[in-house]
């Protein structure tokens with residue numbers, strides 16, 4: 332049965348109430364711009380491809396780690412309304428936005444305030460763990476803990492599908508996977524097959540809010556060049572992280588060349604023939 336209930340849970344320990352985190356736009360006061368920014372810069376294609384590649388079926392239990400304002404969760408629910416999706420994020424304001432969006436669309440969603448290193452699920456309870464553009468916000472130690480905890484929470488054969496900056500750099504690109512595009516006046520994405528995802532913004536040099544957001548995009552990108560979080564998400568570190576945690580069949584299934592850098596979509600499976608912790 333499809334539910335339209337929105338549930339909100341706070342799983343932070345008293346110690347975690349003051350635990351710092353890197354918000355979606357780098358600063359909490361920029362959060363109201365996040366969704367417009369994602370739209371204008373063509374990131375919607377990342378959500379749709381990640382949701383499609385995760386191959387989530389009706390009734391499947393899914394946790395979206397670092398869900399922010401719920402874009403990937405909602406892309407999953409748009410494709411499979413009967414999926415049981417939980418979004419996890421430390422940012423309460425982002426979760427509130429996700430709740431509002433889910434309510435407007437009439438889909439059910441559970442939102443949990445918490446951190447990636449403690450996935451809100453019993454052992455072997457999940458069919459899928461998914462995440463988009465969140466792991467580069469998380470420090471190395473927490474990323475390793477996240478990978479091990481995802482393995483714990485997934486059922487044997489369950490899958491992890493993660494989209495994040497990284498993957499093999501594009502020819503001529505830099506070590507952080509940023510493409511070598513000299514000129515930057517489009518908003519589209521190119522996927523790993525050289526095909527352009529264009530959402531109607533490609534020829535729009537725009538004014539007003541869209542214009543401001545493009546400037547903001549350039550600002551964030553130029554700051555990203557010196558951002559240790561972005562620098563940490565280079566090369567095949569995601570594949571290495573998941574392999575070291577004990578996942579099977581870890582591979583980059585697709586990449587999208589975004590103006591901020593290469594976004595790799597990596598899939599991995601919890602092995603069926605081992606017991607977690609054995």
Ligand SMILES: C[S@@+](CC[C@H](N)C(=O)[O-])C[C@H]1O[C@@H](n2cnc3c(N)ncnc32)[C@H](O)[C@@H]1O
Pocket residue numbers: 352353354355356369396397398399400401402403419420421422425445446447448462463464465468469473
């Ligand atoms: C760039 S946003 C991506 C949000 C969303 N997944 C999307 O693609 O639109 C990164 C998100 O990671 C979250 N985040 C930061 N530190 C985190 C942590 N330790 N655990 C879980 N999420 C975290 C931020 O609050 C933010 O919502």
